[in-house]
Amino acid sequence: MSNRRSPWLVLATLLVYGFLYAPIAVLMIYAFNSSRTNVVFEGIVNQGPCGPFYWFCVLFKNREVLNAAKNTLTIAFTSTVVSSIIGTMAALALQRYRFPAKPFSEAALYIPIVIPEIVMGIGILVLFSTTFTWLNGLLGLTGDRRLSLGLGTVILSHIAFSIPFVTLVVRARLHGFDKSVEEAAMDLGANEVTTFWRVTLPIIAPGVLSGALLAFTLSLDDFIITFFTSGPGSTTLPIYVYGLLRRIITPEVNALSTVWIGTVLIVVFISQRLESRET
Amino acid sequence: MFKSTLWKTLLALSALGLVLAACGGTTPAPVVKTAPSGFVCPEPQSKSEVTSKELNLFVWTEYIPQDILDCFELQYGIKVNRDEYSANEEMYAKLSAGGTTYDLVQPTDFIVSLMIRQGLLQKLDKSKLAIMGNFDPNYLNFSFDPGNEYTLPYQAGTDAIVVNTDKVKDLPKSWADLWNPDYAGRLVMLDDSRAVIGMTLLTLGYDVNTKDPKQLDEAKAKLAQLVPNVKLFDSDSPKTALIAGDVDLGMTWTGEAFLAQQENAAIQYIYPTEGAILWQDNYAIPANAPHLDAAYAWLNYSMQGDLFWLMLRDFPYTNPNQAALDYAKANQADIYNAYFNSPITNTPPDEIKKGRRIDDVGDALPLYDKIWTEVKGQ
Amino acid sequence: MLQKLRENKSLQGTLLISPTLLWMIALLIIPLILTVIVSFGRRDADGNVIYTFTFNNYLRLAGYNTTTPCGDTPPPCFDSLYMQILWRSLTLALQTTVLVILLAYPLAYFVARSPAKWRNSLIFLILVPLWTNFVIRVYAWIMILRTQGVLNGMLGWVLGLLHIPFAPLEMLYTPGAVLVGMVYEFLPFMILPIYTSLEKIEPSLYEAAADLGANARRTFMRVTLPLSMPGVVAGTILVFIPVMGTFIVSDILGGRQVILVGNLIQRQFLDARDPAFGSASSIILMVLTLIVTIFYTRKFGFGEEIAVV
Numbered sequence: 001m002s003n004r005r006s007p008w009l010v011l012a013t014l015l016v017y018g019f020l021y022a023p024i025a026v027l028m029i030y031a032f033n034s035s036r037t038n039v040v041f042e043g044i045v046n047q048g049p050c051g052p053f054y055w056f057c058v059l060f061k062n063r064e065v066l067n068a069a070k071n072t073l074t075i076a077f078t079s080t081v082v083s084s085i086i087g088t089m090a091a092l093a094l095q096r097y098r099f100p101a102k103p104f105s106e107a108a109l110y111i112p113i114v115i116p117e118i119v120m121g122i123g124i125l126v127l128f129s130t131t132f133t134w135l136n137g138l139l140g141l142t143g144d145r146r147l148s149l150g151l152g153t154v155i156l157s158h159i160a161f162s163i164p165f166v167t168l169v170v171r172a173r174l175h176g177f178d179k180s181v182e183e184a185a186m187d188l189g190a191n192e193v194t195t196f197w198r199v200t201l202p203i204i205a206p207g208v209l210s211g212a213l214l215a216f217t218l219s220l221d222d223f224i225i226t227f228f229t230s231g232p233g234s235t236t237l238p239i240y241v242y243g244l245l246r247r248i249i250t251p252e253v254n255a256l257s258t259v260w261i262g263t264v265l266i267v268v269f270i271s272q273r274l275e276s277r278e279t
Numbered sequence: 280m281f282k283s284t285l286w287k288t289l290l291a292l293s294a295l296g297l298v299l300a301a302c303g304g305t306t307p308a309p310v311v312k313t314a315p316s317g318f319v320c321p322e323p324q325s326k327s328e329v330t331s332k333e334l335n336l337f338v339w340t341e342y343i344p345q346d347i348l349d350c351f352e353l354q355y356g357i358k359v360n361r362d363e364y365s366a367n368e369e370m371y372a373k374l375s376a377g378g379t380t381y382d383l384v385q386p387t388d389f390i391v392s393l394m395i396r397q398g399l400l401q402k403l404d405k406s407k408l409a410i411m412g413n414f415d416p417n418y419l420n421f422s423f424d425p426g427n428e429y430t431l432p433y434q435a436g437t438d439a440i441v442v443n444t445d446k447v448k449d450l451p452k453s454w455a456d457l458w459n460p461d462y463a464g465r466l467v468m469l470d471d472s473r474a475v476i477g478m479t480l481l482t483l484g485y486d487v488n489t490k491d492p493k494q495l496d497e498a499k500a501k502l503a504q505l506v507p508n509v510k511l512f513d514s515d516s517p518k519t520a521l522i523a524g525d526v527d528l529g530m531t532w533t534g535e536a537f538l539a540q541q542e543n544a545a546i547q548y549i550y551p552t553e554g555a556i557l558w559q560d561n562y563a564i565p566a567n568a569p570h571l572d573a574a575y576a577w578l579n580y581s582m583q584g585d586l587f588w589l590m591l592r593d594f595p596y597t598n599p600n601q602a603a604l605d606y607a608k609a610n611q612a613d614i615y616n617a618y619f620n621s622p623i624t625n626t627p628p629d630e631i632k633k634g635r636r637i638d639d640v641g642d643a644l645p646l647y648d649k650i651w652t653e654v655k656g657q
Numbered sequence: 658m659l660q661k662l663r664e665n666k667s668l669q670g671t672l673l674i675s676p677t678l679l680w681m682i683a684l685l686i687i688p689l690i691l692t693v694i695v696s697f698g699r700r701d702a703d704g705n706v707i708y709t710f711t712f713n714n715y716l717r718l719a720g721y722n723t724t725t726p727c728g729d730t731p732p733p734c735f736d737s738l739y740m741q742i743l744w745r746s747l748t749l750a751l752q753t754t755v756l757v758i759l760l761a762y763p764l765a766y767f768v769a770r771s772p773a774k775w776r777n778s779l780i781f782l783i784l785v786p787l788w789t790n791f792v793i794r795v796y797a798w799i800m801i802l803r804t805q806g807v808l809n810g811m812l813g814w815v816l817g818l819l820h821i822p823f824a825p826l827e828m829l830y831t832p833g834a835v836l837v838g839m840v841y842e843f844l845p846f847m848i849l850p851i852y853t854s855l856e857k858i859e860p861s862l863y864e865a866a867a868d869l870g871a872n873a874r875r876t877f878m879r880v881t882l883p884l885s886m887p888g889v890v891a892g893t894i895l896v897f898i899p900v901m902g903t904f905i906v907s908d909i910l911g912g913r914q915v916i917l918v919g920n921l922i923q924r925q926f927l928d929a930r931d932p933a934f935g936s937a938s939s940i941i942l943m944v945l946t947l948i949v950t951i952f953y954t955r956k957f958g959f960g961e962e963i964a965v966v
Contacts, residue, residue, distance in 0.1 A: 037523075096670070098667060112685060115939075118919075232380060260789055264789070368930070511914065655914050
């Protein structure tokens with residue numbers, strides 16, 4: 001471990017961290033702006049019963065925002081869980097087995113990384129609508145019982161673009177995996193399932209969690225694909241925020257960002273604490 | 280800390296929502312209904328039987344007063360889902376790809392005829408619409424929907440010149456004046472190829488909906504000369520750049536100009552001599568709307584005079600609903616006068632006469648788009 | 658039957674991969690095939706696709722117009738508009754990547770050489786901005802760069818103290834603002850892969866180099882840098898490809914005057930209602946990025962450095 005920390009390096013590091021966080025700081029400060037037009041910071045707001053937290057109170061009364069937040073989290077959690085499972089399975093398959101579909105699968109997993117989001121979004125939209133039209137006709141569904149775009153279609157799409165990333169990360173983890181541990185377990189009498197559950201999985205767990213984290217991040221922030229695959233009542237936060245930008249952007253948006261960032265920081269802090277307690 | 284507050288608030292709100300929903304639907308309450316903001320909800324003038332439990336709106340952002348939404352939910356006990364878009368093309372792309380189930384959309388005039396041709400809209404059943412008599416006849420029966428078979432007028436307005444008179448001494452009087460080299464880097468223009476190319480065509484004396492490649496080519500050359508004056512193109516919130524002082528003048532529409540003027544009284548709206556661009560947003564029902572009864576109930580309730588006047592209060596556009604204007608004149612004099620006395624919202628009749636409306640140009644559209652891409656990309 | 662499953666490794670593999678295959682085929686490959694089919698089509702007067710087989714869209718991208726005029730000249734004619742857009746996107750992507758590498762490397766190096774107990778926290782600090790909303794982050798830059806924004810405000814205050822006259826800088830709605838926005842958005846995606854590859858370097862290598870008489874600079878040039886290349890390459894791919902395809906940053910920070918390939922494609926599907934041309938543009942973009950990816954992975958290897966944290 002090198003302890004020769006050149007002051008230039010430290011300075012460069014601090015500057016880059018500063019660069020990363022400057023917009024975040026600005027966002028949070030402006031959440032307390034007394035000016036409704038939010039162009040210049042005119043002082044700390046002090047209005048109504050919430051005082052300096054006026055814009056936060058406005059935010060929490062906003063039904064649309066809360067609904068969008070609920071949708072965003074639902075979609076993110078569901079798609080993360082499913083894509084983590086499927087992605088891990090795929091990683092195992094690709095890293096350890098030989099089968100006819102292997103080259104095709106490898107190539108197929110490249111696609112979400114290379115494809116422009118708008119192409120994927122529109123393509124999926126067309127696919128869903130054609131399928132739904134056909135299925136609705138076939139099964140004679142009408143009115144509210146018709147298959148249509150909604151939370152479900154968004155989740156399906158999110159899973160689609162998350163799987164390749166999970167697979168990639170878990171594969172990397174499997175790369176240096178020492179199989180002798182598994183063989184030892186089998187020698188001691190464990191069958192394949194037990195071996196996997198109690199030997200393999202714990203070892204690759206950090207990789208799976210990394211992949212899950214990545215999938216969660218991708219889902220949380222997705223805009224283009226969600227826009228094209230969402231239906232009535234399934235608006236997510238990114239779409240809602242993008243719509244908010246269409247008018248005078250009151251500090252309410254900043255309050256939203258602050259809450260979001262604050263929540264993330266708290267979650268990270270707690271998970272760090274838990275992790276350090278385990279080691 | 281924030282997170283648990285968030286969840287607690289979510290829970291509380293859901294509970295409140297359930298209570299509200301239950302209250303709204305079951306009892307024919309003689310009690311006066313009040314929206315959360317304190318606004319007293321008027322009774323529906325023609326209450327219809329509605330079995331649907333939901334209504335799916337696909338509408339422009341910031342275009343429906345919250346009080347109207349709340350009152351409708353209280354009166355009918357129907358849950359209103361609101362999805363929003365910020366460009367007609369977004370709405371069209373989603374609708375034409377299919378698979379969506381919206382009950383109402385708000386297309387602007389130029390895209391209505393296209394949507395009708397593509398079979399995306401269904402004909403209105405006038406027998407179910409009690410509010411047909413509410414509209415000012417000047418806003419009915421346009422060429423994009425003769426006889427109003429598919430659409431009802433929602434709000435109208437113009438695109439014209441907006442100026443910060445504190446910063447600009449030599450005020451422009453026509454579209455052509457915007458080309459003044461003094462304005463270099465000081466303009467905000469709409470990010471709307473049809474509107475901007477259209478106004479360029481007007482400066483050349485051509486039709487805004489021309490399909491003639493030669494005329495379009497002249498327009499391209501002329502527009503290319505304007506671009507050095509343009510600091511940014513913005514169809515989301517052009518007033519922001521104006522108020523923030525990033526730009527000093529430019530092109531914007533009714534609502535933006537009015538709001539900008541409210542923030543800074545020095546900001547003026549000028550109707551150009553060649554004629555402003557007229558537009559109108561309309562209500563229409565998509566062909567496969569699942570909750571038709573709710574849609575008609577919404578139209579009848581939200582557009583009755585004693586409720587629709589809220590548009591004057593919340594969103595400053597030209598209001599084609601005469602019943603709403605009459606109500607405001609009688610009961611909300613301040614708001615009505617602010618609307619009536621402003622040439623921005625109350626467009627002068629000769630400006631309407633001079634104004635030009637954008638219409639669909641069919642296969643010439645890629646030409647417009649190519650010009651736009653080329654000119655912007657310099 | 659279960660016994661057969663146990664023995665047949667190929668079958669096991671196939672079963673494990675089947676859900677993935679299902680998803681990829683249904684939601685990725687089929688839409689992609691559709692896009693390719695549409696790219697060979699035409700546009701009718703209303704913007705719907707006419708399914709024929711013509712190369713017109715691709716020719717148009719390359720500069721050879723068969724259906725639309727080039728200014729005064731009627732078709733067929735040459736016009737390099739789309740090639741220019743492509744070139745502009747490539748240049749921006751390259752500039753962004755280089756800047757990102759320059760900013761990311763010192764930070765990654767610092768974190769990689771930090772004591773182990775700090776590393777996770779430092780990494781998370783890098784990830785946290787990524788978990789805020791993408792659009793909001795871009796919007797924050799508007800608040801910083803605009804005429805009455807934070808940066809001008811601070812500059813004015815500092816220069817005011819020094820009694821130097823100051824006119825606010827016009828930073829927003831310029832190509833420079835777009836570059837700043839792009840660098841900001843994609844910086845974390847370069848830091849993490851470089852960090853991962855740096856972290857893997859055995860400390861004993863540094864000691865060995867020192868023992869052999871190398872100074873700090875030589876160690877860096879001969880040991881650290883080469884060993885971190887896979888990370889740099891992985892990061893380049895994670896940055897270069899999205900920059901080529903994005904349109905939101907150029908829209909918001911460039912005042913919608915900076916037209917990149919992403920903007921072009923988006924316009925075709927929305928405003929221009931020419932899905933055939935849009936599809937062709939998308940395919941070309943994908944092919945380009947595929948070429949870059951394959952070239953890089955052939956030369957430098959791929960995969961592990963994307964596995965971060």
